[in-house]
Amino acid sequence: MSAFLFKISKRSSVPLRMVLVLFVTIFGVFVFTVCIKQITIENKSNNIVLATEKERNHCNLHASAQNELPQIHFPRPKTYSRGECSCNPVRFFVLFSMQRCGSGWFETLLNSHPNISSHGEIFSVKERRINISSIIRTLDGVYNLDWFSSASKNECVAAVGFKWMLNQGVFDNHKEILDYFNLKGVSVIFLFRRNLLRRLISVLANDYDRHAKQLNGIHKSHVHTKQEAEVLAQFKPIINTTALIANLRSVERTMTDCLQLFRSTHHIILYYEGIFKNHKALVQIQEFLGVPVRKLQSRQVKIHLRPPPEQIMNWKDVYITLNGTQYEHFLHQADYAN
DSSP: OHHHHHHHHHHHHHHHHHHHHHHHHHHHHHHHHHHHHHHHHHHHHHHHHHHHHHHHHHHTOOHHHHTTTTSOBOOOOSSSOOGGGTTSOBEEEEEEEOTTSSHHHHHHHHHTSTTEEEOOOGGGSGGGGSSHHHHHHHHHHHHTTOOOSTTOOOTTOSEEEEEEETTTTTTTTHHHHHHHHHHHTOEEEEEEOSOHHHHHHHHHHHHHHHHHOTBTTBOOSSBSSHHHHHHHHTOOOOOOTTTHHHHHHHHHHHHHHHHHHTTTSEEEEEEHHHHHHOTTHHHHHHHHTTOOOOOOOOOOBOSOOSOGGGTOTTHHHHHHHHTTSTTGGGGTOOSSOO
C-alpha cells in the first residue's frame, strides 16, 4: 500500500517539475533581455565618449576647452565633409519656448551670428514627433549637421540647434528626451515671457490675423516694417475674463513643469523682457554657446508697443479681474525698460 502511494506521489510531482523548469526558463530569458538592453545603452554611451575622446586627441583640443566636455562635439555629416573645419568643435543646443514669447525674434538674432545655425520649429511637423524613435532620428539629423534649412551655415558652424515649442511633443516623451540631451551634451535655452497678459494679447491678435489676413490678404506672425506693425496693432482683442486667471495659471504651470523636468541639463533661463532691459543678455547667450561675441541683429519689428489699456477692448473688465490678485503686476509691467 505504501509503495502504491509512493508511485502516485512520484507521478504527481512531474507536472510540478515541468512548471518549475518553465518558470526558471522564462525568468532567465527575461533577465538576459534586460541585461542585453542595459549593455546596449551603456555601449552607446561609451561609444559617444570614446568617439569624443578620439576626436579630441586627433584635433589636439585646447586644454581650456577640455573642461567644457561633454558640450563639445565633432560631428561627421553623412551628406558632406567638413574638410578643414573637421576639428572645429560644435555645441548642440535647443531653444525651449512657447508661442508669442519672442522666440521667432530671438532666433533671428541667433542666426545673425556667422557661427550659429538655429533651424526653427522642426517639430511643427507631426510626423517628426509621432513617437520617440522619430524624435531621436530627427535630433540625430540636426546634431550631425545633416539638417538643411535657410539657417544652415557653412561647414565651420560652431553651434547648431533648433526651436522646440512646448506644445510639440516635449512633455509626451520628456524622460527619453532628457536622457538624450544629457547623453549628447545638448545645452538648453529656456525663453519665456514674464508678462503673460501681454503674451495673451499677442496670441489673440495673431489668431485673429490668421483668419483676417490684414496685410494684403497674407497672414504674418512677424513683420519687418513699422507700417505693417501698425496695421496689425490696430486689432484690440476682447479677453474672456471668466477664464483669464485659469489661463494665466495654466501657462505658468507649463513653464514651471518644463523648467523642473529639464533642470538637470546644461541650461540658461532667459525672459523676453529681460533681453531688452539687460544689454549684456545677448553677450551672455553667445558665451553660453561658446561662440565669439558679435553684435546680433534682427529685422523683425515689434507689433504691440502701446500699454495694455490701449490694446484690450474690454480693458476695464480685465483690470477688475486681475486687480488685487497675484497677477495684478501684469497690468503695469512693460516689455521695455523706461
